[in-house]
Every structure is written in C-alpha cells, then in structure tokens.
Amino acid sequence: MDKSSKGKRTVITVEVKKQIISKHESGVRVSDLAMQFGMAKSTICSMLKNKDAIKGASVAKGVKTLKQRTQTMEEMEKLLLIWITEKQLAGERITESIICEKALHLHAQLVANTPGASAEIESFKASRGWFEKFKKRSGIHGKHAEAASANKLGADQFVLEFKDYVVSLGFAPQQVFNCHETGLFWKRMPRNTYITKDEKALPGHKPMKDRLTLLLCANASGDFKSKPLLVYHSENPRIFKKNNVIKSKLHVMWRANSKARVTRQFFIEWVHEVFGPSVKKYLQDKNLPIKCLLLMDDALSDPPGLQDELMEEFAFISVKFLPPNTASLIQPMDQQVISNFKKLYTKAVFQRCFEVTSDTELTLKEFWKNHFNILHCLHMIDKAWRDVSQKTLQAAWKKLWPDVVPEHATEAVEEDVPLVEDIVFLGNSMGLEMSGADVEELVEEHGAELTAEELQNILLEQQKAAAEEMSSEEEESRESVPTAKIKEMFAKWAEMQAFVEKYHPDKAAVSHATNTFNDFAMSHFRQILKLRQKSQVKLFW
Template sequence: MESRKRKAYSIAEKLNVVDRLRSGEAQVSVSSDLNIAESTLRGWLKDEEKLRSSLAGMDCESSKRKRQRTAKDTQLEKAVIDWFNQERSEGTTLSGPIVQGQAKAFHQMIHGDGAGGFEGSNGWLRNFKSRHDIHEVRIRGEQRSADETAAAEYPPILKKIIDEGQYTPEQIYNADETGLYFKMLPDRTLAKRSDEQKTLGFKQAKNRLTILLCTNSTGTHKLPPLVIGKFAKPRCFHHLNMETLPVVYANSANAWMTSAIFEDWFHRHFVTAVRRHLRQQRLPTKALLLLDNCGAHPKTLASKDRKIVISFLPKNTTSKIQPMDMGIIANSKRMYRRHLVKSITARGDLSLPEFLKRRTIKEAIYMFASAWEEVSRQSIHGCWRRALGEAIVTSDDADDSDEEFEGFSAADVSRAFGVSDTDIEEWLNVDEDLPTTAHLTDNEIVANATSQCTEAEESADEDEDQEMEPVPALSSVVQGLELGLRWLETSSNGTAAQTCHLRNIIAMARAAARDSCKQRKLTDFFHSHSD
C-alpha cells in the first residue's frame, strides 16, 4: 500500500496553528478543519512553550547574523539613511549618483575636509542598498504633486459654476492630451535556457504621437481624437482625402501640442461638433470645457458668441479630479494595444520587422479610432463621477454600472509574446508619462534640437522608406468590392446593415467609373471669363 507523504511544518507554522486553536478559530476535535491529525495538534499544544523558546532562539541567531553586516562608519550610515528617508517622504526622486554624492558631502561634514578613505564607490552603494533593503522602482503618475486641499475644494466650486451657467451634464466637456508609442512592443519574452539568442530582439520603435481626447460628462458625445504627428504630410497620406480620416490630424516639430494647434482645434472642430450635438439633443448651444493648466492651453478662449467657454482646473490637481485621468485615456490606450496584439498574431507569414515597417501613422490612426469608439458611455460617466463627485449628477446615475477598465486579458499578450503579467502591465503603461507639451527657454530649445537630431533623422528616414501606395484604378476597385460583397452575402459573419452599406459603396464606385469614361468635349477644357 502506498504511504502518504506528510508535510513538514516549521516552528512558525506550528505556532500559527496553536494561536488559531487558542483564539477559537479552529477546533482540536475536528481535524479536517486544519487537515492535521488530532494527536499532532494536541502534541503542539503541549509543547507550545518549547516551540516559542526555539523560535526566540532562532530569531536571536538571525539578528546576530544581520548585525554582522553593519557599516564601518556608523555615523555616516545613519546620516545617509536619515537623509534618504526624509527625502523620500517628501517624494524626492533619488538615484544612485545622488546618494553617493550626498554621502561624500556628509563624510566631509562629519570627518572634515582633509579626511580620506571614502570614495562613495559603486560597491559602497550596492552594500548600502542591501543593508537597508532599498530597490530601484519606476515612478508613475502625478499623485505626489497633487494638491489634496484644492482637489477636495474644487467640486463645490464647479457645482456653483454649473448652476450659474445652467449647464446640463450633456453640455460639460473635458479634454486632455496623452502620448502614444504606436509601434512599441514588449521588451521581454519567455525563452528556453538553451536558446542562445534568447536576449536578441529588435530595436524598439519609439515613433510617437500626441493624442487629444475629449468627451462630455454623460459619455454620449465623444469627439474624434486630435492626433499630432511630426510630419505635415507623411508618405502614407499620399493621395489620401484627409476628410475621410476618423480623426483630426495636425503636426508639430516634436509631435507636441502647441497653443496654435489647440486654438485651431477649439474653433474649427470642438465648437462646431458641440453645436451640432446640442442641436440634435434640442438643447441650448452653450457648453463648458474643463481643461488643465497646460501651457499649450490658451487662457482666454471662447466661441465668437461667448456661449462655449473654458474653465481651468486648479493647479496640481489633474491626477485627482480630471475625468480623463481617471481611466478614460488609460482604457482607450489599452484597447489600442489589444488591437495591436491581434494584428500581430494575425500577420501570417509576414516577419515582425516587416510588420512593424508597415505600421504607418495611418494604420495607427484607424486602430486608435476603433479603440476610442469601444470606450463605453458607462465607463466615461463613471470616471466623471469618480473625479468630480457631487458636481456631476444625472438622472440615470442609479442605473450606471460604473464598469471597471479591464482593457484586455493577459492571455492575449501571452499568446503573442509570452510575457508575464508584470511585464504586460509595464508595457501597457510604457508611455504613461510621455510629455505632450513643454514651455522651453531659448537655450533649452537649442539643446533639445541638438539632442533630438538623431531621433528626428531616423523618423524622417523611416518615413522616406515607406513606399507610396498607388491609387487603384476604378475598374479594379469595383471588381474588388463586388468580390467582397459575394463573400459577405455567403458568410455567417455578415449582417444586413453591412451588406446594404457595401452595396451603396459599390454603387458609388460604379458611378465614379462611368463618369470617368464619359467622352469629353474640347470646350470642356475652356472656361469663360464670366466663370
């Protein structure tokens, strides 16, 4: 008969069980509660004092071993760790060289300028971090710099502004920028130990865009994203009718938001779209746009009739009370990366470098527009309520599901790259703190231009390498659409609405083909002076 292996319990585990028995959380008479034999439990209770004495002796030995790893200069050690703790409590970012420099300064203060023997070497830094369990971590977000008091006081102030302006939730908007590395992939993967090329990868594509997202507090009106790139007319836009893009496109030298771009977007797109939406809802054409205190947001901005105005959130509060920062932007970017992963897994025989080469700004635009469309109304309104609370109230709040932002499952990424949950989260937030605008001095502008020269040239070279797609002949277009229609009509994936929509497109293409084949008269190429 096969014998069952018994688990070996440590002294700490035994005492934990004894404590549970003493507190009444478990019963000795019911051994199934703990899956331990009753006789064993009674033996642990009987030997409780011996167990505690043994554990105390082990702790003593452990503390002796720890005390052996002490610093040679205890005064310097205490000064450095006290300074370190103080600076971190205030949120100061500390690097290894900063700690080493401060240690040298403390050494001079303690032992005098002439004292030698301490260099603050990398070995000292490594041992210092080991002694105090200090690790390097990545800083995210702006929670440290948030003004808690101003954030708490703002919702009643906004409520008063809304009441005085008689704005409905449909008429209250928020807009904010975010950066996007639209080609970047995870930089870690699972690999076998025997794989000699497991650490070899591809150069990370840090092609970036700045995207402005805007929506009202009910989530019923999401404006098309404003996408800012480096180039006014990328090669992938050749022969492209810009009006067909699902976004508004602009450009600047660093792909950053500028006051000129924002003002143009406000007057030409925001005001027009808001008026159209409010007329459809049969509401007064007035609105309030909430913005953060970014230097690229003009401080005096309003529609010509002064009915659509802006209001600024208090400084250093956007991470606390700006609706876009409560998850709307994060969820849209997660949706984008879900689409990116799906496109990678469906790339077929195309190699990954070739796939990335073909990922143009146009492809990223359509993909992000789809991601933005998938962010639900309930999610948006939930973020508004989390950010501004009592200031945002609607009649259907009771029915609001306030759904969580799940983005997509780790399995989607794991199938494509085989990365862990921690690496997935790091990849999802890789461009969280990517700057979208800056106020630079003249010297900073020159310095940045010099340091960014290589990156700009690489982007320009990549843009030049992208082949311009020729405009297809109308006859080929009609044939392709008709082939697609036959597939859609026989496929189980198609819907009646999709079939009707495709038929309308085919009819439009046929009409354009007929017009292009009409015999032209010589007089058609001349115009009278009265025209």
C-alpha cells in the same frame, strides 16, 4: 621687438574686442584699427567675422575668451526639452529645481557615454543663470516653476466650487466636456516579449520609440466623443503619399511639429474646426440650449486670453481651468478613460497582428518590424476611441461631479479586467509570453520616466522622419516636371548655347561656362529622362 616677448601670443579681452567692433561699425577702417591697437589686419578681420557672438557675450571685465557651448550641452538641452514635454503630457508640473536636477542627470549620462568628455561634468552646474538662458532658448513657460506635488487641498476646494458653478449656470451633463492630451508610443510591445528583447539585442538597432500626442475629449453624460486631435512629428509620412491619404478625411485632426506636441495654435484650430461645430450640432440634435462648458488642465494651453481667441460663432463655449496639480486627482480623462483607451488600442493592435499572422505567411516579427505603420495605427486609434464605453466616460466624473454619475456607471472599472485578459490571450496565441502585469506595465510606460537613451531614440526618430519627409518632397518636386517640359527646355538651351557661341567674342570663356552649366544643371534633367525611358521599356515588355 624684445627677444623675450618674441613668440608670445597676446590674448585680447572680450571688452577690447567689443571696442574694436564698435569703432569699425562707426566707420573706422580696418587698417586704422590695426595701427591703433597694434594688431595685424587679419586679427581685426577675424574679430569682425565673429562680431555677433562677441557683441552678444555677457562676461566680466577682463575676461579674454568666450565660453563655448559644448556639443554635449546642446544634446542635453534637446533631450531635456523632450523630457519636459513628456511630463506635460502626463499632466505633471515640474519645478525649476527638478528641471535642473534632471539636466545634471542627463548631462552626466551623456558625458559617461562620450569618450574624452569627462572634464565637462565639472563645468556644468545647472545654475540659475543657465536655467534662465535655457528658458529663453527653448521657449518653455514660467508654469514649469510651480509646485510639482498633487494639490489635494486645491482639488477638494475646486470640487465644491465646480458644483456651485454648473448649478448656477444651469449646465446639464450633456453640456459639460473635458479634454486632455496624452502621449502614445504607437509601435511598442510589452517589455518582456521576444520582439522587444530582439530589438534591444540587435547591433545599432533602436527600440521602437515612435510617439505621437492625442487630445481626447468627451462629455459628462458619456454620449459624445469628439474627433481627436493628433500631433505627429511628420506632416506627410511616406505611407500617406503611397496610399493617397487625404488628411482632412481621417478620423483624427492631423497636425505636426518637431516635438509632436499640442500647441496653443493647434488647440485653437481644433476648437474652431472640430469641437465647436460638432458640439453645436450635438446640442441642436438633443434640443438643448446652445451653451457648453469645456473643462481643461491649464498645462494644455496658456490660459490668459484663451476665451478671447474663440471666434464669435463659438462664443457659446465657456472655458474653465483646473487648479494647478489637480489633474491626477479630479480630471475626468485621467480617471481611467485614457488608460482604458490605451488598453483598447493595445487589444486592437494585437487583434490585427493575430489576423495577419493567421491569414498570411508573414511572421509576427516580420509584420511588426516591416509592415505595421502609422496608417495601421490610425485605424487602431479610431477603433479604440469608439470602443471606450459610455459607462467608462460617465464613471470618470465620479470624483469631480458625483451627482451626475449613474449608479451602474461605477461598474465601468470592472471592464478593464476582461480587456486585459483578452490582450494576454491574443499575445499568448501568437507566441508572446506575457501576463496581465505586462499589459499594465505597457500602458503605464506611455507616461513613464525616460532615460537619456530613450530620449535620444525619440529625437532620432523625429530627425529621421523629418529627413525622409524633406527627401520625399524633393523627390516629388523633381518627378512632377513633365517630360515634354524638360524636352522643351533642352531645345531652348541648345538654341541659347548656339547663339552665345556664335556671337560672344571670348570663345574660351563661353566654352567653360556652357560646359559647367551642362555638367551641373542640365545633366540632372538628362538623368530624369533616362530613368523614364528605362521605365517605359520595362512597362512595354
């Protein structure tokens, strides 16, 4: 070897690596490849270990290294996906350029908070190529590339078309329904209260950002409210297990996924199990024709083929979608129904806090931080949804279908004023310094723009709940083994151990194997028996 070349590291192009992998997959041996390409066998083996990444790489000819995705990039995309979900919940449409702009902003925020990562800013451009790959990785749909601004022209045109449509098909107000999803930060106090300020001041403590998603639905006559669909990030919260909660008996249809998001599958299940049967019974009780119209924003569920997925027994349900970007203008649920529901939820929460702090020795901070849980939240949701008045539900159709809105229903807007005053009174009674503006801000915050830190808090809450749920399930499976069964297995293991030790010729190997099994397997069950024996002693005394 030439002295001048000694010590130099030869860098192999991705193209050559692909050739080597291809030859090996066609049957060429490692030793032959090493000889052909003048490389060490260990180098060839290293390539083969990483062959999936190398084969999947799309790089220009002559490129020598694969560009690795950084941890900051991975984190940014997770937060970006949560942000997109929040926008969906608010009924907003976002363009590709808006998503890329948010990606750049989140990436910069993360880099600024990560020591030694400043060089990454230059490497991330939020290009069209990145966006296309992000779409594939995350599964977001093309509808995100639509115009983001409110579609006033489309809304006006739809109002005229809608009137003709319901008249031509003979739909009465009782037969026309609207559903819409919304996010709810179920454990959040107004920003200016001492509880929220104390949360932010505590080292390492994250403000309460736990969120769930609700799907609310009612009809134009305001005398029918469907059981809500609720999606949380935990299938079986620990508090459910402690209280033996039967989810099918809840006042909501409980579903869960990591993003706490309504999926098409969940929506179809809700139609089949909740909406369809309850609407059919309602129409029968009212002696109305068994037909109905479900109006919805197409951001809720991909429109193509939705009607075809309904079971035959629910063929009486017609589905109609609002035009893109018109929800804030004409969708009934967006016309103060959801905001009224959130104020009623806040009032119910404050009322519960007031009662607890008045009737027990718990302080507000103690109850809020350590005792207020998702079960309390479910009771508050049920109460708030029941308390949304018929007038509020009727008035919500004024912009879309004014012909069916009674005159008295237009006064429903005024119901919010005393409601806000009640919340402020309850808050002040518990020592919270707050005003009506704080209540309005709290309601608006459920759909407000989230910072990188807030998105990270949501992600952490989701991961924490998932970890607790997994841990709880593992614990439950361990504890479910009967004591008698454990003792039976110990007897069988002792019998097996004696048999092997007596008849196996290699005594040393047997001793090593049985000791290993005892240490790593049977000791676990011995510990369970010890804990149960201690528990029995405590109970006896």
